[in-house]
Amino acid sequence: MSKLRFGIIVFPGSNCDHDAEAVCNALPNAEAHLIWHKETDLRQSDMIILPGGFSYGDYLRTGAIARFSPVMREVTKFANDGRPVLGICNGFQILCEAGLLDGALMRNANRKFICKFVTLKVKNNETIFTSEYEKNAVVRIPIAHGEGNFVADPDTLTRLKDNGQIVFTYCDAHGNETPDSNPNGSLENIAGICNKSKNVMGLMPHPERAAEALLGSCDGKKLFLSLVRSFMLQTH
């Protein structure tokens, strides 16, 4: 049985790459390796993760420079071939800058860098990233960002809704998407979205930081388990 091979891209300034690698290596039937952003060969990877961090020091705009790293041309091809790409935090920002996901991530509405556990609602569990969750499940996963305020124009928002591309939203403990449960001012409490064909997803929260009981929550692990399951279904 072939193992699912996660390729985790490392940009100058990535700092959640090793966390993602550790989580992926601990999954059943999976392994992970790091890929320096100057590499251009993704043939050893079945899925790509763009990890969190501060690529290029967040200069100009978050993700704006990383989006032109040599590896991103290959990641774009990989995504356009329908293969899975997951962007976490800075990875989400890079995917938006690259045009692989809609919208943009602006400075948090309260201007603060926010590092805390939040509750999220799984709006769409019919994706390769979320199939292990119940629909509308409320999960606890931490955020750690200064620029997570999702914006998109009204037409884009309508499209995201109509196609079921809103995957995670910020909510209270009962699953209500209230203004108080929105940590950063994101449009419609959006925490994570996918592309139209649902093989590219980005989210601001850090599932890799909620994959062990010792870290306070295991709720993020199901995201990675969903990917393992989709890979097994596809290859067997």
Added chain:
Amino acid sequence: MPFKAKVRVTLRKSILDVQGKAVHHALENLGYESIESVRIGKYMELDVAESSAEKARAAVEDACKKLLSNPVMEDYHIDLEEI
């Protein structure tokens, strides 16, 4: 011919500028009653070696679209001068 392009990138009017709002609030606290709003943007100076102003502007315009601004949330303005 060398040109200097002065590029201003600002948040689109429809987008709330939280930084500008905070600075405006501070100005209000300092008693600047006549200052009604503040928008904060980025200012960049680019030295461009092109044979004509048209070509220089086209190059900077392309750079603005591709990298220097994000059209989802920002507008750009270019002032070009010969140096």
